[in-house]
Amino acid sequence: MPFDFRRFDIYRKVPKDLTQPTYTGAIISICCCLFIAFLFLSELTGFIANEIVNELYVDDPDKESGGKIDVRLNVSLPNLHCELVGLDIQDEMGRHEVGHIDNSMKIPLDNGNGCRFEGRFTINKVPGNFHVSTHSATAQPQNPDMSHFIHKLSFGDTLKVHSIYAAFNALGGADKLASNPLASHDYILKIVPTVYEDLNGKQGISYQYTVANKEYVAYSHTGRIIPAIWFRYDLSPITVKYTERRQPMYRFITTVYLMTTKAYLENKSTELNNFNHA
Template sequence: MPRDTPSQLTVPRGPSPRESTRIDVCCFNPLGFVNELYVDDPDKDSGGKIDVSLNISLPNLHCELVGLDIQDEMGRHEVGHIDNSMKIPLNNGVGCRFEGQFSINKVPGNFHVSTHSATAQPQNPDMTHVIHKLSFGDTLQVHNVHGAFNALGGADRLASNPLASHDYILKIVPTVYEDKSGKQQYSYQYTVANKEYVAYSHTGRIIPAIWFRYDLSPITVKYTERRQPLYRFITTICAIIGGTFTVAGILDSCIFTASEAWKKIQLGKMH
């Protein structure tokens, strides 16, 4: 059954209140959106996979130490994933920018940036970082749908403890956009929580890493593009005009009442 879309996943963004009056009066936008929530896997042709795009900079860690590891509840455990990825040296080779595209299974799991795949482990790896992009699935080519498709884009942890691990807990939400012709595009939004910590075991300090732990929401968000009927535009205009006259009447009444009260006060002083 259709329900309202949660605000944290962001519905199509409209104009500000100041802009809306001008736009509604001057022109008629025939396209609108219906937002729905339902339980299903909308992209059944994906083979149980989700494409991931990650772009992250570690300005104080050499590229030969940086690696990507992938694990999940289906038994996948891949250390040092290198397919469709590149490492770009930063700061004269002191740091590294990792860019990669890979796929994950539609089961709970994690992928993490670490030094686990390095031939020799550094003594004190510095995991301070900036996340430029983390997105799942295809990018929606729709200008007026602004959701949490890159919620971690711009996350800056350069001021963090260099020896700390970072946990990003992601809830991935399938998202469908259907245009007025019925064509559908599939993507994923996500919500995120994070924590930072220095971990220890009985053998000493644990090598830090940047963890992205994910789970999939059973709820799908769907944006459906619909042509707005003309009567809705007329109703909006009537509401704006009616509201304007109501506010003007209230202000006029207040001013008149205040004026009469002032006149009575002045007459009282004269007597």
Template structure:
């Protein structure tokens, strides 16, 4: 019959072979315990906290062209009256709306000389544009000044309070109030679909975007200057997914074992170096070095 005691790797050293305890060993042991405790609770806190993990994949849904994207636009035009400001929407599916008014609001500024345009509308999930212009105005103003300040431009659900890194409101704070009055402004945006999913399975659909800007002069077929603010967009097939989840328990267990084993090994090595060095100096003092 096999004696299981042969496999015991934790055999005790006889008391008569042990070194007497020292103050140095006690200090190192206390520091080791403190360090292990600190790292253990740090790892425990990290395990109990939720982390955000990101991944990329190619969107392949066949029904994407039928989906809508919510757009939140707030823009201030300090030198154009609200009666002239309008929103036009176009896309590659043939949509062409001039003077879109649903879910829009105009706030008069500067005693009627300026306007803040706020709107939430939906666009098709295909390349297109929306632009702020005077095309829908009943009476065209004599001077059209499209200098502006973008307070907000977001696509999809609002994820600003979730602490995610990314360009969800890239054009916020864009200041074009000190430009030539006759210029048109164009922002070309590359939109990246973004999905956020928490640990309860709740999903939010948002869109990050990058932008490039240019200004130019725009003429009507009558020869008159017709400046506007264009927001042209195209969709990226790559989707970014953020997931908020907790680490696996085995990862936490592995880290704890590494903390305890590594700290004890390093502490033993430090004590061994100190003990050997002090023993060497004691022999040197009494002249027993060979």
């Protein structure tokens, strides 16, 4: 008698003349089909969507910058005339610049009673500060009012990425309009280099930062010190890198195959159980 290879079939079909459709079987089959479709769509969505992976390492990702970082500052001072507003920059490399004017613009507000300062400048990659003050004015006002609203403060390139949570403009929206008009404002910044790499391997370099702030009226032995808006910064040695990835095709195919096979076998097992109880 010839050997029949079909003996190894553990999922044997039941002859149709011995089967009978039931409402329970139909409901189970429909539920299994819907479940398979749900799992497939879930895996398809996960395959199409991009995954953002982040990592930390110690390095300077922007070695070609010449040790410089671009800064963009946009701040409104509604109670200070534009001719009094200036930007000063100093750092531990000996830079001390009073009244920086390159790539800056002062826009009068409220019929000239206030001023909006917009500037773009560079800082060295060493601890330092830049501050908005009246230090560069030819004649100092009696009571300069440094209440302000910060529209934007950012470092490095602008990354057009919306899928990550990052603090590239942590001070954007800072409202100090109701503060003491005679007070100075200190913003202490920790700047963190940030790299974003897209699916094509193209990298963009920017800088996030954390911020702490305090408000105070300063005095010396000669009297009250002229108030200013200080941005004191230091750089973190840690670089944050975000890498955009997509799920591999083989993982998607394998997952879909396994889940459909499992659902199919569960459906067949249910049909056999229903037949045995019939």
